[in-house]
Amino acid sequence: MNRSDTPQRDESIVADTTLERRSSLAIWVSRLEGPQTMGRGVLFWTVAALVVLAAAIYPLFSNPFAVGNSAYFMVWTFMAMGLGVVWGYTGALSFGQTAFFGLAGYAYGVLTINFGAAYGFTWIALLISVALGGLLALLIGYxxxxxxxxxxxxxxxxxxxxxxxxxxMAQTAGPQWRIGDARLNGFNGMSGMPPLTVPWPGGDIVLYPGLGLYYVLLAMVVLCYLGLRMLLNAPFGNVLVAIRENPERAEMLGYDTRAYQMLAFGLGGALAGLSGALYTAWGQYITPSSMGLTAAALPIVWVAVGGRRDITATLLGTLAVLFGFQSLTVYGSQYALIVMGALLLVTVLLTPEGLFATAMRWIGRRFKGAQR
Structure with a gap:
């Protein structure tokens, strides 16, 4: 063999490796900016980065109550994004997300009351609770x-x-309704469970509603959002959209539509369970009313107003409606639900794609027109 061929082979191997890396990066980028989600290009991601930066800086210039309240808003975004996947991308309108929310919340309470919070067990309880919510959703979906x-x-x-x-759960008020040391307490709800803790040398860090929990939730929201974008722009998401548009055609193309719907429903249940466990850790209580008719209807309003067919619109719309609903509850509680119902009616009649989704598309068209 000619030794002069060896450097050429090495260069060829390096070139092939570089090409593979570039193609892998292109796949990741394409899944972040695929056809099933709005928002792409340098401008979109620059604005998104600035929004996250502003959210990270916000607690430094705000009071502890406002920071804890903002953390409360972020808790609910996971259930909304999960419902967006089930309803907006799969086409199955679910009124049962609060069942998975409640199951996970009670599971977190039972586990942490019985086993405590030492050595980061609260995170293990969180994962088990989310898994239970997802498993119940898979069972119902099946x-x-x-x-x-x-x-x-x-x-x-x-x-x-x-x-x-x-x-x-509202009828479990008697002393016989307990799991170990955890009493279910009926309609009064379960309380006394510890918040999330982070193991640390010299003692665990307790994430009470405040700065620490805020940053943990912000990181979780960003990671969940990016993960869902990649999933929805992957082949799995494309099949979900195909099922939503025409399930018979998707079946004729060889896809098991029932399996895809069941998996999407399970994912939505797991995300609702994540909201439930985080809500319980945030407030250190959970009640049956968190699964009632009103609680079940509110996520529908969030997702419909934001835009059920785009995960970005769902996230932004949920945060905006939550802020508005809380403000109405504080200053005019008797009108809050009426306004929410009217907002849903206006959205369905005038902007069925969602207020935020419609606004984002309008801004996108205007920006493209200005570039020309």
Whole structure:
């Protein structure tokens, strides 16, 4: 063999490796900026980075109550994004997200009351609670989708599960209703569970509603958002959209539509469970009313107003509606639910794609027109 060929081979190997890395990077970028999500290009990601930076700086110029309240808003975004996947991308309107929320919240309470918070166990309890929410959603999804339940009947089934679970938990007030040291307490709710803790030399860091919890939740929201963007722009997300648009055609192309719907429903349940466990850790309590009819309807309003068919619009709309709803509750509680209902009605009649999604598309068209 000619030794002069060796450097050329090495250069060829390096070139191939570089090409593979570039192609892998292109795949990741394409999944962040694919056709199933709005927002792409340098301008979008620059604005997104500035928003996250502003959110990170905000607690330094605010009071502890406002910071804890902002953390409360972020807790609910996971359930909203999960419902966006189930309803907006899969086409299955679920009224049962609060059932998974409540199951995970109670599971977190039972686990942490019985086993404590030392050595970071709260995070293990959080993961177990999320898994339970996802497993319940997979079980319900299996019977619904493999039972060929469609359309409005999905909403009826999921709402029935939620109301049955709420009614059962409200009737567990007696002393016999306990799991180890954790009493369920009926309609009064469970309390006394520890917040999230971070193991640290010299003692665990307790994440009470404040600066620490705020930054943990901010990081979780960003990671969840980016992960969902990549998932929805991957082949899995493309199949979900195909099922939403025409399930019969997707089946004729060889896809098991029921399996995809069940998996999407399980993902939505896991994200709702994440909200439930974080809510319980944030407030150190959970009640059956968090799964009631009003609680079940509110996520529908958040996602519809934001825009159910885009994860960015869902996230922004949820935060905006939560802020508005809380303000209405503080200054005019008797009108808050009426205004929310009116907002949903206006959205459905005038901007069925969602207020934020419609606004984002309008801004995008105007910006493209200005560039020309």
């Amino acid at each position: 019977f619904m989708f493999y039972g060929r339940i469609r359309g409005v009947f999905i909403g009826i089934v999921t709402l029935s599960v939620t109301l049955v679970f709420e009614t059962f």
